[in-house]
Amino acid sequence: MATVQGSLLLVYALIAIIALVVLIARFKMNPFITLMMVSVALALAVGMPATSILKSFETGVGGTLGHIAIVVGLGTMLGKMMAESGGAERIARTLIDLFGPKNVHWAMMCIAFLVGLPVFFEVGFVLLIPIAFNVAQRTGTSMIRVGIPMVAGLSVVHGLIPPHPAALLAVTAYNADIGHTIFYALIVGIPTAAVAGPLFSKLIARFVVLDGFNPMAQQFIEQDAKRSHQELPGFGITLLTVLLPVLLMLVGSWADVIVPAKSSMNNALRLIGHPDMALLLAVLLSFYTFGKSRGFNREQILKFTNECLAPTASITLVVGAGAGFGRILIDSGASKAIVDVATGAHVPLLILAWLVAALIRVATGSATVAMATAAGIIAPIAAAAVGTAGGVRPELLVLATGAGSLILSHVNDGGFWLVKEYFGMTVPQTFKTWTVCETIISVTALVLTLGLSTVI
Template structure:
């Protein structure tokens, strides 16, 4: 049996694998789904994983991602389709355009994303907001980059920095931080970070990156050439925010009821992202369906036809997660942790550095943040270094967002929905994520000097 590769060679092989993925998909125009599988298997062989476990490891990664992603994207797409057919997305788009003006809709998308993204994971907020982004872009003649990058920047900032988002909430517990102060500091750091990585960066990069306008997904979420009475803004926003509210309630279940009681478990159940989206989708069948004059046959038609265009997206996201699992089981993540532990850095920089390395290796901001907290918190405690735990939460969260690439499901969601090439996705989404990570770290270090 081949011996497992260790140390720097392991990291080198991982870098070569990522470069190979980018070149094969971007330059040679090969199918991303196939390329991700082939490169993952070859990487597993090269680093010395037992042959019997390579496919199993890859399947575990795909299954782990699709068990959640497929449900979320499927339900979110149905929800978005109902919003589009009823005119709800158009109503929100028109209202945002009216309030912010056609030239400032990129600011509107950032604000909406910061609000909607608070209790939800990135992909959930993404599928909730993408119909609105499509409508805003279409009605203002604005590039999808100009509208979409502020949206994903807002979602990412909330994901990594601001409780009660689940990842940030875990870090608060791990570092024994005060949640109130964490939220206050996170807003001080997060809002300017979202502005820089969102509207400001989008305005710059949209001059250089123009996605193919022939986007087949737009037809699912934008109804053109129809003169109709639109649903009210209030009922539309209430329906959109319903899953957000349910998830927020679920995350605070222990505040309302004693843990392990029926009431507490029930709130956690309806606060689960899949169940919350399911409830919201069922409610949308009335608010965006029956109440708008659609019968059951029409609703069935809408919810069936919208699933075909997302099949490819879902498979690619799963394939990317499989590649991430090979990196983990192949020992890349462990090698990165060892590298981080050997680096003599200040606690804030250590938290950021460990999270950043795990993020690059695994592709998951949540995994990076939770794993880094588990590694760094005991080190900081043992060293007896005085540093505000709330700032440790922010530094670790900032590191968990850096350099999203081909092993991150978010990378493929943005690429496919925005109809970009791999190269364009690196220039926009990956750079935006890295800006968030670096700017948030710098602001956190600056905050540490004054408090």
């Protein structure tokens, strides 16, 4: 814990965030180096013990990279195999034919909504990004028009809709009915995704124009000349391979329903349903469906899987450093100071749940942490309010908390850097697109939840 306390902690944290943005955007400093420098400087400024500063930063980096590095690595391999085989091209063509070239942004929102249900944001992102690159290239559409609806769909599902793990945490904390929560979440989530995705992307694409070479996009985009002599894989087998992780994760989450709990089969289903194992199995399947069956030999498959990892190195390091910065904010006490400010405010319960989650999200960078922590804080208050004028339905508290957990993604959020690096954007462009998109989701979902509370 730091020696500096109270509101001064918040001032130092704000200065650190501004410094990050200025150093990266204005002075073009390496994001990983900058995040590490500012994290150490902040820790020293607020009086954290010097011996614990780097340990705190490493804890944040390691905790995130333990998951992100595996997800990004395996997801990129799956995307590379899909690209080289023509699978991404097949899905892109099918979506374009189904929705029409002018409506592909709606297509990306819909598929993200479905894919995102059982998976964390990062997993859904790496599964869908090759398709987004190919749809953008084939239709001549800006990656902003295609990519923002995709991340909007994934983000809405992440924060609002069970059986997503983050939403399930709040369902449990508030003792909400999961069926009613899903129903209300769809009522709120679908229009929210539409506003923050296709509609917002159409507006912001006029002001944010991406230029320059994007190495991540390049390795996933098919060249027409390369495909002229090659038959594309079938849509069914391509979709099966891409969605296998989603299906396996659903099986894992339903293990207790399918077989007795704690049995050997239950443990096996949970193992294959873990995101890392599900992605590994999908990659192994892709070696056949996108590899051997498409005429590639082992040497070519090895070459694909090796060469696709190089561009991910900087992404994983930056995402990890963002988590390290977030850990410094937590260990310094800045996050607690933010929570204290929120809980001290006398506001209606739904707005309080949203506000607490929003402030924790800004402080920690994690939607899941914000949702779980805020639910733990608000649940006792909600229980005490049952039967009183201030009481509200627990299902709506889940939605309000989830909405708050998505607001204002910035430099301490791994998702911020994931979107920035894959889309090939600058920091200011990422604020204008991704950060605003997340904030639109948060505010729109809160407004719709408050509206829903007046009629149920």
